[in-house]
Amino acid sequence: MSAPQVSFEPLDLPLRDPFGISRRTTTVARNVLVRVQWEGLIGLGECAPNAYYGESQEGVLAWLPRLAEALATYDDPLAIRAVVEDWERGTHGNPAARAGLELALWDLLGKRHDAPIWALWGLGGELPPSSFTIGIDTPERMAEKASAAREFPLLKVKVGTPNDAANLRAVREARHDAAIRVDANGAWYAKEALAALRALEPFGLELVEQPVRSGDLDGLALVTREIDLPVYADEGCVTAADVPKVSGRCDGVVVKLQKCGGILRALEHIQTARAHGLKVMLGCMVESGLGISAAAQLAPLCDTLDLDGNLLLAADPFDGAAARGGRMTLPSGPGLGATLRA
Numbered sequence: 001m002s003a004p005q006v007s008f009e010p011l012d013l014p015l016r017d018p019f020g021i022s023r024r025t026t027t028v029a030r031n032v033l034v035r036v037q038w039e040g041l042i043g044l045g046e047c048a049p050n051a052y053y054g055e056s057q058e059g060v061l062a063w064l065p066r067l068a069e070a071l072a073t074y075d076d077p078l079a080i081r082a083v084v085e086d087w088e089r090g091t092h093g094n095p096a097a098r099a100g101l102e103l104a105l106w107d108l109l110g111k112r113h114d115a116p117i118w119a120l121w122g123l124g125g126e127l128p129p130s131s132f133t134i135g136i137d138t139p140e141r142m143a144e145k146a147s148a149a150r151e152f153p154l155l156k157v158k159v160g161t162p163n164d165a166a167n168l169r170a171v172r173e174a175r176h177d178a179a180i181r182v183d184a185n186g187a188w189y190a191k192e193a194l195a196a197l198r199a200l201e202p203f204g205l206e207l208v209e210q211p212v213r214s215g216d217l218d219g220l221a222l223v224t225r226e227i228d229l230p231v232y233a234d235e236g237c238v239t240a241a242d243v244p245k246v247s248g249r250c251d252g253v254v255v256k257l258q259k260c261g262g263i264l265r266a267l268e269h270i271q272t273a274r275a276h277g278l279k280v281m282l283g284c285m286v287e288s289g290l291g292i293s294a295a296a297q298l299a300p301l302c303d304t305l306d307l308d309g310n311l312l313l314a315a316d317p318f319d320g321a322a323a324r325g326g327r328m329t330l331p332s333g334p335g336l337g338a339t340l341r342a
Contacts, residue, residue: 002038002039003038003072004036004037004038004071004072004074004077005036005037005038006034006035006036006037006064006068006071006072006101006104007034007035007037008032008033008034008035008047008061008064008100009032009033010030010031010032010033010057010061011030011031011032011033011046011288011317012028012029012030012031013028013029013030013031013286013287013288013313013314013317014027014028014313014314014315015027015028015029015286015312015313015314016312016313016314017135017137017141017145017312018135018137019133019135019286019312020135020136020137020158021135021136021158021160021183021185022136022158022159022160022161022184022185022186022187023052023160023185023186023187024051025135025136026286029048029285029286029287029309029313030049030056030057031046031047031048031049031057031286031287031288031291032046032047032049032057032060032061032064032096032097032100033045033046033290034046034047034064034100034101034103034104035104036071036077036101036104036105036107036108038077038108039112041108041111041112042108042111043103043104043105043106043107043108043109043111043335044103044104044107044290044335044336044338044340045099045100045101045102045103045104045105045106045107045290045294045336046100046103046287046288046290046291046294047060047064047096047097047099047100047101047258048096048099048100048258048284048285048286048287048291048309049096049097049258050096050258050259050285052235053093053095053096053238053259054093055093055094055095055096055097059094059097060094060096060097060100063091063094063097064097064100064101066090066091067087067091067097067098067101068101070083070086070087070090071083071101077105077108078105078108078109078112080102080105080106080109080264081264083102083105084098084102084261084262084264084265087101088261095238095258095259095260095261095262095265096258096259096285098261098262099257099258099260099261099262099263102261102262102263102264103257103262103263103290103291103294103336106263106294106297106335106336107294107335107336108335109335110334110335110336110337111334111335113334114334115334116297116330116331116332116333116334116335116336116337117263117297117335117336118296118297118298118299118300118330118331121297123297123300123301123330124300124330125300127296127299127300127305127327127328127329127330128299128302128303128304128305129153129154129304129305129326129327130152130154130304130305130306130307130308130323130326130327130328131152131154131155131156131181131304131305131306131308131326132149132152132154132155132156132308132311132323132326133155133156133157133158133183133306133308133312134146134149134155134156134157134158134171135158135312136158136159136160136161136167137167139163139166139167139169139170140170142157142167142170142171143170143171143173143174144174146170146171146174146175146178147174147175149175150175151324151325151326152178152323152325152326153177153178153179153326154178154179154181154206154326155171155175155178155179155180155181156180156181156182156183156209156306157171157180157181157182157183158182158183158184158185159182159183159184159187159196159200160184160185160187160188161187164182164196164199164200165199165200168180168182168200168203169203171203172203172204179206180203180204180205180206181205181206181207181208181209182197182200182205182207182208182209183208183209183210183234184196184208184209184210184211184212185209185210185234185235186210186211186212186213186214186235186236188211188212188213189212189213189216189219190212190216190218190219190220190222190223193211193212193219193223193227194222194223194226194227196211197211197223197227197229198227205229206229206230207229207230207231207232207251207252208223208227208229208230208231208232209231209232209234209254209281210232210233210234210235210236210254211223211227211231212236213236214235214236215236216236217236217245217246217249220233220236220246220249220250221248221249221250224249224250224251230251230252230279231250231251231252232250232251232252232253232254232279232281233246233249233250233252233253233254234253234254234256234283236250237250237253237254237269238259238260239259239260239261239265239268239269240260240265240268240269240271240272240273243269243272243273243276243278244272244276246278247276247277247278248276250278251278251279252273252278252279252280252281252303253269253273253278253279253280253281254281254282254283254306255269255270255273255280255281255282255283255298255302256282256283256284256285256295257284257291257294257295257298258284258285258287258291259285263294263297263298266295266298267298267301270298270301270302279303279304280301280302280303280304281302281303281304281305281306282295282298282299282301282302282304282305282306282307283305283306283307284306284307284308284309285309286309286312286313287309287310288309288310288313288316288317288318288320288338289310289316289317289318289319289320289321289322289338290318290320290336290338290340291309291310292307292309292310292320292321292322292323292338293318293320293321293331293336293337293338294336294338295307295321296320296321296328296330296331296337297330297331297336299328299330300330305323305328307321307323307328308323310322311323316341317340317341318338318339318340318341319338319339319341320333320336320337320338320339321337321338
């Protein structure tokens with residue numbers, strides 16, 4: 001067999017609107033596109049680095065040559081588990097870099113078998129609903145965004161500012177019909193979270209994501225105990241190794257390929273959460289249809305979805321999975337099921 005040829009390039013994705021969360025506002029997602037050419041096939045992957053987890057586009061571009069060098073030592077690059085374990089022995093962190101190159105290998109695997117990855121796993125069926133995220137902005141703009149997302153019966157609203165009540169009121173008035181979740185991205189201390197969430201109760205919330213700082217396990221437990229809402233850990237549960245820490249302190253966890261290091265580690269994250277009796281939300285970063293299509297392969301294994309990253313873009317360079325009408329459909333194409341638009 002021939003050695004795989006790896007190439008990569010910056011993938012800058014301007015957003016349709018500035019996307020605000022409690023700790024920052026983003027206007028461009030600075031991702032990386034990965035290609036692996038092998039045996040006449042091309043596998044595609046996407047890295048979506050996040051500064052919160054210590055990554056950047058520049059850092060990913062610096063790490064990928066090392067990962068590609070390790071991959072080149074394998075006669076069969078589709079021995080994905082062995083490849084991933086080799087990468088992990090040689091890197092500390094860098095989950096998005098590992099994820100993007102691993103996704104390209106899964107894409108190759110599916111294309112070699114002319115089947116979607118989810119089909120190779122024996123998955124399928126109707127998927128759970130997916131939310132559409134409303135970033136922090138003025139109440140007027142948030143109401144406009146909520147109205148524009150009328151096809152989505154499920155909204156996730158970013159919170160963690162002094163204007164949360166005004167923002168939620170505007171969204172609720174614009175969308176009386178919507179189920180609303182809130183995500184603080186760890187903005188609050190525990191007592192702040194309790195006060196803030198009680199103030200937001202009149203707007204009819206469905207669940208809350210990461211109400212307290214990621215390392216505040218006692219605070220997470222307190223909020224879960226005192227607030228009559230399901231509480232999901234995101235920043236506080238990065239990989240499967242974190243699940244025992246949050247078990248018994250929250251109701252569910254958020255699994256993301258880009259924060260845990262790819263599909264294999266996401267599967268491990270899901271399985272470990274299930275073993276601890278936790279619900280699973282499958283989430284994403286701001287990614288193109290390529291990254292969303294990769295995440296969608298795991299969607300049948302999860303309770304609820306938040307796979308809207310590509311819908312926040314001014315223009316998505318990929319055709320692939322998209323949560324239209326609040327429902328994600330499994331990609332039908334081979335591999336990850338995403339194709340680069342001409």
